[in-house]
Amino acid sequence: MAQDIVRLNVGGILFTTTKATLCRFPDSMLGAMFNGSMPTTKDENGCYFIDRDGAMFGHVLNFLRSSQLALPRDFQYLDQLAVEADFYQIDPLLQSIAKLKHKQMHKPSPSGRLLEVIEVRTGSTATMPTNNSRVKTIVSGRCDVIRSLPSTFIGPVDKLKHINDTDFTEIGLNGSNVRLILAEYLLREGWQVINTDLSSSSGYDSKSMISSLIIEQSYRDRWFLPVKPDNNTMNGT
Structure with a gap:
């Protein structure tokens, strides 16, 4: 099943995953890229190249793998992550980010x-x-x-x-x-x-x-x- 392994170069950071993971949400941009309905670009090493924030893509990929938004406790880049989720057109991730931001905004102040x-x-x-x-x-x-x-x-x-x-x-x-x-x-x-x-x-x-x-x-x-x-x-x- 080596043909199912996909190597990505996102903003200079390399990732290895599967085609099934990237196509978890068929209506997303990644789903379109890897089901053949959208053209792709490869770098000199044969990795699929995406000119986006590689660090943020790591969180996007984790969401594709588990369908859960799991971030470090001190994560401070929700707005940037939302921009990336919007670029990849992953609506469930956008909804999870919006819920987390709402929860943080209404978090009670420490007594x-x-x-x-x-x-x-x-x-x-x-x-x-x-x-x-x-x-x-x-x-x-x-x-x-x-x-x-x-x-x-x-x-x-x-x-x-x-x-x-x-x-x-x-x-x-x-x-x-x-x-x-x-x-x-x-x-x-x-x-x-x-x-x-x-x-x-x-x-x-x-x-x-x-x-x-x-x-x-x-x-x-x-x-x-x-x-x-x-x-x-x-x-x-």
């Missing part, structure tokens, strides 16, 4: 708590980024989350007693190098860094008799603490 830590450093070109620059660190988030932090960071909790637990607020943190020390604490407690960035601005101090460039750098860390859903709530009991 958890958020904190944002901002460190602002202000100083001249002569002091940045040394300890001579002025440093202010702020944490923002839900009041109950901030209140749960050690008092060494937030100081007396009395200043938060008039704020509802579910309200969002921000407070200045105590201590030096507090952003890094707090980061170590949050990591130990199971928090995850979901984003961190640095922004910078500069300008001349108009009040100073000596013209000097003032630089302000802001370090922003966003933290997330996953919270497992309550099974009773999930079951509606």
